[in-house]
Amino acid sequence: MKYRKLGKSGLKVSEIGLGSWLTYGSATSEEDAKACIVKAYDLGINFFDTSNSYPGAEAVMGGALKEYPRSSYVLATKLFFPQGPGPNDRGLSRKHIMEQCEASLKRLGTDYIDLYQCHRFDNETPIDETLRALDDLQAQGKILYSGVSEWSAAQIAEASGISQRLNLRPLVSNQPIYNMFERYIEKEGVIGQCQQEGLGLVVFSPLAQGVLTGKYKPGQGIPAGTRAANDQTNWVINSYLREDVLNCTAELSELAAELGTTLSQFALAWILRQPAVSSAIIGSSRPAQVEENSKAIDLVLSPETLERTEAILSKISHFAPMR
Template sequence: MNYRRLGNSGLRISEIGLGSWLTYGTAVERETAKECVYKAYDLGINFFDTANAYNRGAAEAVVGEALKSYPRDSYVLATKVYFPMGDGPNDRGLSRKHIMEQCEASLKRLGTDYIDLYQCHRYDTSVPLEETLRALDDLVTQGKVLYAGISEWSAAQIVDAVRLGRQMNLHPIISNQPIYNMLVRYIEKEVLPISEREGLGQVVFSPLAQGILTGKYKPGHPVPSGTRAANDETNQWIKSYLRDDVLNRVQQLEDLAIDMGISLSQLALAWVLRQPGVSSAIIGASRPAQIEENAKAVEVRLTDEILRQIDGILEEINDFVPIW
């Protein structure tokens, strides 16, 4: 496994991270989920990402239980706050009240004294940015959080947060967690260059486009049974990818990967990691074998010629935006 600094911080995380969205605490049985965490750790993956909103805390509980087997200082644990965790008016968002209360709740579910990376899951237009940043800074000062990050904030929102944080002399935000893969590239226009300028690293989610970039879905063929797309509980974000124009190009990418002697998922992950502003690509897995295959992507180096071929295949769908 290779490791990269997270933005301008001194924190080093594995190029492949393990996430728990739509899997742990939801679609994957508890013991299988723990086996996936064990396999990831054995392969050198030290970055584990979850969120309080993933099945209302169930994913945090599974991840925390699995990681208890290892020394706390040997891994980087990330979670998030923003989405509703109850029906009350203060059970959501980025108010000081919600951030503080949910941090305590996450610590209990995770079974730890501190969170390495605490991320604002989305931007909250209803709360003053100063209030949100001050709450995060206080958590860092208290030692309950080591670093603060964000997820899916726009370039303008990132700039505002960085500048206000400097004015207030707060601990800096060090990361952003956006969607990024061969089919969804919006961050390349503004978010990536702004983040690199301001010192934020990207820990990207859905690098395999919900499994589309594994090659399991074929143009003109029915959705395979047992896959995420066949599960009505988890397929709401994948449906928009299931178009023949998208799947035809995915087939071309798979043919290219086969010619290179690697899997399509390894090609897709190596493509994401070609970006110097990306610190880690967060994969999801329902079986340990998937993690073992994906982790090999860190060994793949893409030549300029291969990148040109990929750009040619993707040219007509660069503006594709899925529902997620």
Template sequence: MKYRRVGNSGIKVSEIGLGSWLTYGTASEQAAADACISTAFDCGINFFDTANAYNRGAGEEAIGAALKPYSRSSYVLSTKVFFPMGDGPNDRGLSRKHIIEQCEASLKRLGVDYIDIYFCHRYDDQSPTEETLRALHDLVTQGKILYAGVSEWSATQITEAAGISKRLNLHPIISNQPIYNMFERYIENEVLKVSGEEGLGQIVFSPLAQGILTGKYKPGVQIPKNSRAANDSVNGVINSYLQENVLNCVQNLESVAQQLGISLAQLSLAWVLRQPGVSSALIGASRPEQIEENVKAVQVELHSDVIEEIETILKQVEGFAPLR
């Protein structure tokens, strides 16, 4: 395993991290979470990500239970706040009230004394950014979180937050958590540049496009029965990728991977990690062998000719926009 600093902070995370979206507490049992986290530790992964909104806290509970046997100092744990956790008007967003209350609830569900990185799951246009940043600053000062981050914030929103933190001498945001894969590349336009200037590292989710970039889905072939795309409770995002031009593109990318003697998943993760602004790529796994395969991506170096070939293939899906 290799490790990278998160932005300008001193904390280091494994280049491959393990996430729990659509995985633990929803589509798989606790035994699977335990087995996957055990394998992750064996492979050198030290970064584990979840969110309070993942199955209304069940994702945090599953991750917390699986991490319980391990020394707290041996791993970096992140969770998030923003999405509704109840039916009340204050049970969502980034108000001081919701942030403070949900941090306490997450600590209890996770069974830990502190959260390493606490992410604002989305931007909240109903709460003043200064209020949000002051609440995060106070949580850092209290030792309940060590660092703060954001997720899917625009370049303008990141710039605004960084400016407020500097002006008020608040603890800075150290990370942005955006979607980033071969098909969804919006962060390359402005977010990467602004984040670099403001000291934020990218911890990216869905680097394998919800499994599309593993090659399991083929054009003109029925969806595998045990795949996420066949599960009506979690397949909304995945199905947006199931377009003929996307699947044809995946076939061509798989040929590139075969020529290099690696899997398509390893090629796709190495492509994401080629970006110096990326601190870690979050994978999801329901089986330990998926982790063992994916972590090999950190040893893959993509030379310029391979990257150019990939770019040529990706022109087939130029302008692709998944349904959200």
């Protein structure tokens, strides 16, 4: 495995991370989830990402990792989405942050969280209240670093300015969606802003919910046992199952074959070509998937290959972001 610094921080994370959205605690059995986590750890993956809004995922991931030395991996979780019916059971208020940090620590079975992330931006809470709460948690040793997810360039810039003015510990990461089809972070200045402010990108859905594995073919039905065939998870993949996207995927598969690699490894290498990206977070239900995807770190794409890739991707019509 190869490692990159998380933004300007001194923390190093594996180029491939393992996430738990839509898999662990829900669509995947606990036994299979543990097998994937064990395989990831054995391969040198040290970045494991979850959230308090992924049903059961924190407990599954924390339980699988407890047999390893706590210092040997980076454990990340998130908060923002509703955790109950009350008016304060959501968002990024100081109350919700403090309470949910304690709840996540218990579910994860650990004394501290390496990276605590704001899952979305909260328009109802002053940013300084959120940043002060995160800074206090770091001072208490309950979290080591703080980050955000799906924040805009302007929101990141504002948070950075407030942190500097108040002498607070800075944010170190942003977790946006990023793959060959969803590239808003390139077009809306998020990558540049993160680089300017020292935030590393830990991107999710790099394989477009499995479409960039090549398992979905144009003109063919949905394969059994896939994410698109599962009623718990197909809502996130339906937007990708378009004729132009699948035709594009078929062409990308041919290009990957020319390079002697798989489409998933090709798609992950395309993500990792970005120096601002610290880690690409994969989701896997089988250990073999973790092993195959991990090999992407050794694939370097030439300028010619990148040009051919852009030519293929240019055939896709407007893609509405899944944010």
